[in-house]
Amino acid sequence: MTANMYFLSSILLFVLTAFETSAKSVSISNVTTYINSELSLNNGLKMPILGFGTGGNGVTPSVVYDMVINAIDAGYRHIDTAFVFHNEIEVGRAINDRIRQGVIKREDIFVVTKIWNTYHSRARAAEAIRQSLSNLNLDYIDLLLMNWPMGYKEGPVDEPLDKYKLIIPSPVDYVDTWKEMELSVGDGIVKSIGLSNFNSQQILRILDSAIIKPVINQIESHPQLSQDKLINYCKSKDIHVTAYSPLGEGRLLDRTELIAIANNHGKSTAQVMIRYQIQRGVSVIPRTVMKSHMTENFNVFDFTLTSAEMKAIDKMDTNTRYYEEKVAEKHEYYPFSTPY
Numbered sequence: 270m271t272a273n274m275y276f277l278s279s280i281l282l283f284v285l286t287a288f289e290t291s292a293k294s295v296s297i298s299n300v301t302t303y304i305n306s307e308l309s310l311n312n313g314l315k316m317p318i319l320g321f322g323t324g325g326n327g328v329t330p331s332v333v334y335d336m337v338i339n340a341i342d343a344g345y346r347h348i349d350t351a352f353v354f355h356n357e358i359e360v361g362r363a364i365n366d367r368i369r370q371g372v373i374k375r376e377d378i379f380v381v382t383k384i385w386n387t388y389h390s391r392a393r394a395a396e397a398i399r400q401s402l403s404n405l406n407l408d409y410i411d412l413l414l415m416n417w418p419m420g421y422k423e424g425p426v427d428e429p430l431d432k433y434k435l436i437i438p439s440p441v442d443y444v445d446t447w448k449e450m451e452l453s454v455g456d457g458i459v460k461s462i463g464l465s466n467f468n469s470q471q472i473l474r475i476l477d478s479a480i481i482k483p484v485i486n487q488i489e490s491h492p493q494l495s496q497d498k499l500i501n502y503c504k505s506k507d508i509h510v511t512a513y514s515p516l517g518e519g520r521l522l523d524r525t526e527l528i529a530i531a532n533n534h535g536k537s538t539a540q541v542m543i544r545y546q547i548q549r550g551v552s553v554i555p556r557t558v559m560k561s562h563m564t565e566n567f568n569v570f571d572f573t574l575t576s577a578e579m580k581a582i583d584k585m586d587t588n589t590r591y592y593e594e595k596v597a598e599k600h601e602y603y604p605f606s607t608p609y
């Protein structure tokens with residue numbers, strides 16, 4: 270089925286199911302199509318629950334243009350990048366090309382990027398936002414995240430290390446960085462702002478002084494790291510969660526527990542892991558360079574995991590992180606020293 274045909278059938282299904290789902294929020298377990306899988310953020314804006322990741326090991330900027338073109342053609346309307354991926358130019362070029370070619374309109378696509386740790390002081394944060402906009406060649410960013418709560422020594426090096434190979438921190442408090450992000454919303458160049466890799470205490474500190482509430486906390490989550498407590502905490506504060514590395518960077522594809530569940534549905538283990546997050550109400554941003562995997566990962570709206578299957582996946586949790594950022598474990602704001 271081509272992407273266009275998929276979209277036409279999605280629209281039909283959407284009309285059929287529209288009476289069952291309220292306009293403001295969707296019943297996640299009943300989500301049957303991508304088109305009605307948009308989440309309402311706490312500022313009223315919408316975000317597709319399934320996005321496409323563009324950063325990771327072995328993903329060089331040279332392949333990212335084709336990745337994003339193919340992802341848009343496969344139907345993805347939520348693209349995740351970051352300043353530190355050093356691929357915003359290619360991501361933006363692909364999006365702009367598909368807009369110019371009439372395949373999508375700007376308002377059809379939800380673009381996420383992130384401020385890196387060496388840009389936490391207010392002047393540098395403002396510079397990073399301008400730079401991301403210019404790299405992406407867009408008038409606005411849909412969602413800007415603070416990549417980590419930890420500021421690193423400001424300068425040209427992404428991960429400045431001391432002689433012990435540990436991060437050299439910056440003294441900047443992430444609350445100050447947040448204030449600059451709030452200004453960008455006022456300026457209209459950013460629609461929504463959020464966090465990434467924040468623990469519950471750090472979220473609370475932001476909430477204590479925020480004028481604008483974060484809409485999202487983007488965190489690592491997959492069957493080995495369910496993050497239930499942090500997700501429930503975020504939900505209690507009306508902050509949505511996005512799961513990054515939802516396939517455990519590809520390490521969990523051969524797990525027998527997942528193969529058994531996948532076989533029950535005639536699906537792949539990747540599809541099961543993506544569907545797991547969607548059914549928990551967590552948005553999810555798998556990454557792939559392969560067109561066939563893009564289509565596969567997108568086709569997760571035509572089956573439902575049973576509650577027993579969801580529980581079986583929950584049981585795989587070993588609190589295993591692949592993104593520990595160990596070089597920064599001595600940082601005052603290292604997020605993974607507390608339980609959640």
Ligand SMILES: NC(=O)c1ccc[n+]([C@@H]2O[C@H](COP(=O)([O-])OP(=O)(O)OC[C@H]3O[C@@H](n4cnc5c(N)ncnc54)[C@H](OP(=O)(O)O)[C@@H]3O)[C@@H](O)[C@H]2O)c1
Nearest residue numbers: 322323324325513514515516517518519539555556557558
């Ligand atoms: N906020 C943060 O700090 C942060 C940190 C890390 C990542 N992220 C975001 O999260 C995104 C996703 O995480 P990730 O890239 O770490 O890992 P991931 O999406 O969990 O896994 C990617 C790996 O899975 C493989 N894969 C994907 N679909 C597959 C399929 N259907 N069948 C078999 N293999 C498949 C890919 O290989 P192929 O390419 O060969 O398919 C790749 O090796 C990133 O791209 C990035 O946008 C954010």
